[in-house]
Amino acid sequence: MVRVTATPMEIEKAAGVLRAGGLVALPTETVYGLGANAEDPVSVSRIFQVKGRPPTHPLIVHIGGAQQLDDWVQDVPPAARLLAEHLWPGPLTLVLRRGDRVPLEATGGLETVAVRVPRHPVALALLSAFGGGVTAPSANRFGQVSPTTADDVRAELGDAVDFVLDGGPCQVGVESTIVDVTGGTPSILRPGGVTREDLEAVLGCPLAVPATSRVRVPGQHPSHYAPRARVVLVEPERVVAEAERAREQGHKVGVFLPAAFADAPVRAHAVVTVPPSMAAYARELYRHLRELDRQGCDLIVASLPTEEGLGLAIANRLRRAAGPRLTA
Numbered sequence: 001m002v003r004v005t006a007t008p009m010e011i012e013k014a015a016g017v018l019r020a021g022g023l024v025a026l027p028t029e030t031v032y033g034l035g036a037n038a039e040d041p042v043s044v045s046r047i048f049q050v051k052g053r054p055p056t057h058p059l060i061v062h063i064g065g066a067q068q069l070d071d072w073v074q075d076v077p078p079a080a081r082l083l084a085e086h087l088w089p090g091p092l093t094l095v096l097r098r099g100d101r102v103p104l105e106a107t108g109g110l111e112t113v114a115v116r117v118p119r120h121p122v123a124l125a126l127l128s129a130f131g132g133g134v135t136a137p138s139a140n141r142f143g144q145v146s147p148t149t150a151d152d153v154r155a156e157l158g159d160a161v162d163f164v165l166d167g168g169p170c171q172v173g174v175e176s177t178i179v180d181v182t183g184g185t186p187s188i189l190r191p192g193g194v195t196r197e198d199l200e201a202v203l204g205c206p207l208a209v210p211a212t213s214r215v216r217v218p219g220q221h222p223s224h225y226a227p228r229a230r231v232v233l234v235e236p237e238r239v240v241a242e243a244e245r246a247r248e249q250g251h252k253v254g255v256f257l258p259a260a261f262a263d264a265p266v267r268a269h270a271v272v273t274v275p276p277s278m279a280a281y282a283r284e285l286y287r288h289l290r291e292l293d294r295q296g297c298d299l300i301v302a303s304l305p306t307e308e309g310l311g312l313a314i315a316n317r318l319r320r321a322a323g324p325r326l327t328a
């Protein structure tokens with residue numbers, strides 16, 4: 001069997017790379033991150049160079065436990081404490097007022113900072129061995145599909161990263177849910193691995209609609225999470241017909257076939273049957289997008305799941321994959 005989990009020696013080595021100002025790709029339960037010492041502006045700046053990410057797009061600071069929160073932020077309201085206590089470690093990122101320890105390079109110049117405690121044992125072991133915070137965006141080039149295996153990271157970033165920690169395939173598969181808790185009613189800035197329903201159950205009240213959020217959200221460009229192939233979204237019952245139409249036009253078509261139509265005959269270059277479970281769909285979404293690219297599809301036909309539970313995050317990523325592309 002192939003070994004997929006980093007050894008204690010590799011974790012020590014990765015911590016040393018971070019201390020020396022290097023970049024380490026690390027597994028989290030959501031996607032792989034490209035990590036740097038959060039307190040070192042030079043290392044943090046290297047992340048932006050490697051990703052080709054605009055310097056105004058803020059990063060998430062990963063910490064080893066909720067008890068460290070006050071080392072990194074100021075003015076933590078009770079709602080933030082409640083969410084941290086119940087949902088950390090886990091795929092939840094909290095946006096709070098920046099503490100002095102966080103350089104402006106990490107926040108894209110903002111006075112707020114995004115913080116999370118990841119649930120992956122390798123990430124937690126690295127944070128413990130390193131001792132500090134690790135800023136880590138998803139370990140992909142700007143605008144591309146996030147990596148969910150160590151091989152994805154190597155294919156995407158190659159030698160640009162100093163060390164890759166392998167923690168096996170990511171269990172959640174979509175990024176963390178980002179929640180603005182800087183004041184007033186918390187609101188979701190990016191849906192992700194923790195559902196709206198989970199958040200509302202912990203808070204005991206509905207979340208604010210995102211439009212009322214008081215923070216700017218740079219880095220939420222509509223063309224994020226895009227494969228090379230163009231993504232076309234249609235109603236579930238039109239997926240088969242749309243795939244056929246595109247095939248007749250000469251496209252190499254990849255199809256995300258909704259579970260309800262799993263038995264429908266569909267002629268296409270590659271067909272992925274969407275799992276009925278949203279957790280399984282989230283876990284496999286990016287792998288499938290990458291795989292259809294690898295198979296040379298130039299067009300992917302898909303439909304949106306119902307926007308409940310993890311369906312909200314999946315629909316968000318599919319919409320963005322289908323959105324207008326970055327031209328940079």
Ligand code: TXA
Pocket residue numbers: 028030031032033034057058059060091093095107110112113114118136137138139174175176177178189215216217218219220
């Ligand atoms: O699951 C995840 O969140 C993964 C893993 C590696 O932890 N990380 C991730 O990072 O998705 P990234 O950089 O791809 O996305 C972070 C998003 C940015 O798009 C940005 O919009 C938002 O977090 N963000 C960061 N700091 C913020 C802040 N101060 N205010 C509002 N949004 C912020």
Ligand code: MG
Pocket residue numbers: 137138146
């Ligand atoms: Mg990303």
